Amino acid sequence: MAKGSGGARASPGLALAAVAALAAVLLVSRAPQPEVLQQLKDSFMQEDLAAVREFLRHPTLAKARAGAVEFWEIIGPGGRLHPGWFLEHKGHIVIEGLLMVIIVVMLLQSRFYPRTTEDEDALTDKEIDALCQEWEPQPLVPDISEEDYRPEPPLVQSREGSCYEVLVNGQPALNLACADFLGLGNDADVQRRARETVERYGVGSCGPRGFYGTFDVHLELEKALAQFMGQEEAIIYSYDISTIASVIPAFASRQDILVLDEGVSYPIQQGAKLSRARVHWFKHNDMASLEALLQRIEEDERRERAPLCRKMIVVEGVYAKSGDVAPLQQLYSLKEAYRYRLCVEESHAFGVMGERGRGACEAAGLEPGQVEVVVASMGTSLASVGGFCVGHHEVCDHQRLCGQGYCFSASLPPYLATAATEALAILEGSRGQQLAEQVRRTAAALRQQLDGTPGLTFPGGPSSSSSSSSKDSSSVESPVLHLQLTPALAAAAGSRKAADMLLQGVADRLLTKHGLLLAVPRYSALDHVLPPPSLKLYVHAGLSADKVPKVVAAIREAVKHVLGPLVKGN
Amino acid sequence: MPHHRRLPSEVDINKSVNWINSPGVWVWYISLIVAVWLLTSALMNDPGLAWTYVHLIHGVTTYYLLHWTKGSMSPGDPTEQGMYDRLTVWEQMDSQIYGTSNRKFFTVVPIALFVLATHGADFRKQPLGLNLVVVLVLLIAKMPALHKVRIFGINQY
Numbered sequence: 001m002a003k004g005s006g007g008a009r010a011s012p013g014l015a016l017a018a019v020a021a022l023a024a025v026l027l028v029s030r031a032p033q034p035e036v037l038q039q040l041k042d043s044f045m046q047e048d049l050a051a052v053r054e055f056l057r058h059p060t061l062a063k064a065r066a067g068a069v070e071f072w073e074i075i076g077p078g079g080r081l082h083p084g085w086f087l088e089h090k091g092h093i094v095i096e097g098l099l100m101v102i103i104v105v106m107l108l109q110s111r112f113y114p115r116t117t118e119d120e121d122a123l124t125d126k127e128i129d130a131l132c133q134e135w136e137p138q139p140l141v142p143d144i145s146e147e148d149y150r151p152e153p154p155l156v157q158s159r160e161g162s163c164y165e166v167l168v169n170g171q172p173a174l175n176l177a178c179a180d181f182l183g184l185g186n187d188a189d190v191q192r193r194a195r196e197t198v199e200r201y202g203v204g205s206c207g208p209r210g211f212y213g214t215f216d217v218h219l220e221l222e223k224a225l226a227q228f229m230g231q232e233e234a235i236i237y238s239y240d241i242s243t244i245a246s247v248i249p250a251f252a253s254r255q256d257i258l259v260l261d262e263g264v265s266y267p268i269q270q271g272a273k274l275s276r277a278r279v280h281w282f283k284h285n286d287m288a289s290l291e292a293l294l295q296r297i298e299e300d301e302r303r304e305r306a307p308l309c310r311k312m313i314v315v316e317g318v319y320a321k322s323g324d325v326a327p328l329q330q331l332y333s334l335k336e337a338y339r340y341r342l343c344v345e346e347s348h349a350f351g352v353m354g355e356r357g358r359g360a361c362e363a364a365g366l367e368p369g370q371v372e373v374v375v376a377s378m379g380t381s382l383a384s385v386g387g388f389c390v391g392h393h394e395v396c397d398h399q400r401l402c403g404q405g406y407c408f409s410a411s412l413p414p415y416l417a418t419a420a421t422e423a424l425a426i427l428e429g430s431r432g433q434q435l436a437e438q439v440r441r442t443a444a445a446l447r448q449q450l451d452g453t454p455g456l457t458f459p460g461g462p463s464s465s466s467s468s469s470s471k472d473s474s475s476v477e478s479p480v481l482h483l484q485l486t487p488a489l490a491a492a493a494g495s496r497k498a499a500d501m502l503l504q505g506v507a508d509r510l511l512t513k514h515g516l517l518l519a520v521p522r523y524s525a526l527d528h529v530l531p532p533p534s535l536k537l538y539v540h541a542g543l544s545a546d547k548v549p550k551v552v553a554a555i556r557e558a559v560k561h562v563l564g565p566l567v568k569g570n
Numbered sequence: 571m572p573h574h575r576r577l578p579s580e581v582d583i584n585k586s587v588n589w590i591n592s593p594g595v596w597v598w599y600i601s602l603i604v605a606v607w608l609l610t611s612a613l614m615n616d617p618g619l620a621w622t623y624v625h626l627i628h629g630v631t632t633y634y635l636l637h638w639t640k641g642s643m644s645p646g647d648p649t650e651q652g653m654y655d656r657l658t659v660w661e662q663m664d665s666q667i668y669g670t671s672n673r674k675f676f677t678v679v680p681i682a683l684f685v686l687a688t689h690g691a692d693f694r695k696q697p698l699g700l701n702l703v704v705v706l707v708l709l710i711a712k713m714p715a716l717h718k719v720r721i722f723g724i725n726q727y
Binding site for chain 2: 016019087092095096099102103106107109110111112113114115253254255276304305306307
């Protein structure tokens with residue numbers, strides 16, 4: 001039986017022993033031998049015996065004894081109210097008749113679900129009939145409502161040279177919506193290595209990791225990743241958004257607790273839903289809200305005397321939906337205090353943040369191993385496809401059988417694994433480190449120069465009002481920049497669609513007039529908390545220091561042109 | 571009143587209770603009770619009164635095992651993932667359906683034992699009230715009205 005539940009924590013063995021003892025007492029219920037009694041009497045100290053006798057002569061006790069004796073005279077055998085008369089006159093037939101009636105009624109019952117209190121508002125037959133009458137068939141695919149409709153995104157027709165120079169709708173532009181932060185997708189070495197791998201292994205791996213799909217290049221990449229991150233082991237997945245959606249269910253099940261930041265991206269929300277765990281949300285980057293939540297969970301656990309379960313906090317290093325950085329030092333101290341595990345998703349921080357490019361955990365000063373599970377996508381700085389998870393040997397080994405995306409998907413195509421290995425080697429070398437440093441500086445410079453644009457605000461900026469930004473200066477270095485409308489402007493715009501259309505107008509102007517490609521991010525309707533409408537800009541290696549003033553000027557001009565009238569109107 | 575719910579699947583995955591549907595379980599149960607009666611009547615030389623003891627021991631044991639212990643018999647097995655942690659074995663039986671033949675059998679057995687106990691020995695020799703209390707408690711605990719009911723919150727978690 002589930003140990004630790006129920007008031008009596010006795011095991012069945014103990015219960016049976018108690019029953020055996022009871023039976024023994026019943027069977028051996030004879031008065032003790034006279035010699036034993038004499039021995040007991042002699043062993044008592046004479047003073048103790050006198051004290052006991054004195055206690056027994058107490059008047060209240062005597063009254064109680066007299067009352068009990070009187071009670072027994074009435075109820076006990078021979079008394080007026082003893083069931084003896086009932087039994088003498090075959091009264092037992094009544095009881096047995098009653099039991100027979102109960103048995104017959106029970107045997108004639110058919111199977112049914114018992115009615116519990118949750119069934120109180122089950123529908124009656126009449127209500128069900130009425131509902132069926134009113135029902136009208138709906139189309140399988142409903143039409144998109146006006147509110148949800150968005151215009152087609154711009155079509156990138158070709159690359160011109162580097163991945164940052166693209167041809168969009170017939171116009172050359174600098175691609176600022178590209179998440180290849182270090183530009184390693186362009187690198188000649190990476191491409192050469194990938195070509196060589198295709199010539200050697202072909203394109204696909206034709207199997208999951210457990211069934212002839214593991215190649216030496218996969219093992220090589222896992223070793224290189226583990227070594228780079230300073231961890232014991234790494235495990236790679238073949239699709240980046242299913243990485244975190246597989247890792248979370250591997251470490252949380254129906255009985256466990258997950259604590260998620262409200263600003264996490266959709267794959268993390270899906271992972272939490274798939275795990276069937278109890279999910280709790282805390283306000284984005286708000287450590288006070290998190291601590292209150294952790295305390296509340298602890299109190300509930302204590303009150304329910306619930307058995308120990310796994311608890312995990314899941315955050316992102318750099319949030320994809322808002323571009324700011326999680327306060328990882330505070331998170332670490334909280335999770336140590338309340339004994340939770342921490343999972344950090346570093347897709348947009350890996351390769352950029354931190355001294356060696358290990359991610360936001362390194363930037364916050366945490367040592368490798370202090371965060372139990374670190375997950376990242378290889379589609380950003382490593383310019384490949386797929387995702388990885390690093391951690392202790394147990395963390396990764398467990399996922400080889402319990403990571404759904406690992407066991408039940410084909411493994412990463414070998415040429416992408418070698419491309420990632422090559423890109424990782426570059427990232428580790430001096431060129432990669434310089435690029436990462438450059439991206440961080442550019443991000444900070446961009447934020448500083450865009451600060452104060454009328455009509456725009458962004459998280460992580462020097463003047464932003466996020467609760468953690470005062471202590472955490474690394475938010476200014478995050479490569480994801482969301483240019484949000486100020487609250488006043490968003491209110492003036494009205495609906496979310498209107499705000500999105502305004503921002504789309506800014507993006508169109510930036511594309512046509514200034515040759516910059518930015519994106520207005522679109523979110524799923526199932527997303528837990530939608531961020532404010534924004535224009536997304538990725539800071540990458542293609543945005544060299546000399547281009548920054550031009551980009552800033554372009555953004556300011558476009559914003560002034562499109563949003564200016566609205567801003568003045570306020 | 572029929573409830574508009576899906577019919578349960580034929581296979582009960584609840585490993586704690588699906589063994590009760592194996593063939594021979596009823597015979598095994600009855601032979602267990604008879605074996606305990608043989609043992610007690612050998613120890614006491616009074617077979618009639620032995621039925622009282624069997625009835626009481628059976629009452630206490632089945633109350634603890636069926637109506638007190640909750641949860642899965644294999645807590646490490648991730649198949650149920652804690653679905654049944656708040657349910658006693660009686661409530662988990664037969665996919666939580668009442669009126670099945672298993673349940674009828676397990677309700678009749680304490681009654682039969684009570685009748686045997688009261689008829690086995692002269693009612694002056696046996697603790698008649700205790701027998702009656704035990705059988706009533708067991709009957710009430712098995713009623714469908716008490717499905718998932720915890721009086722005064724005892725044994726809720």
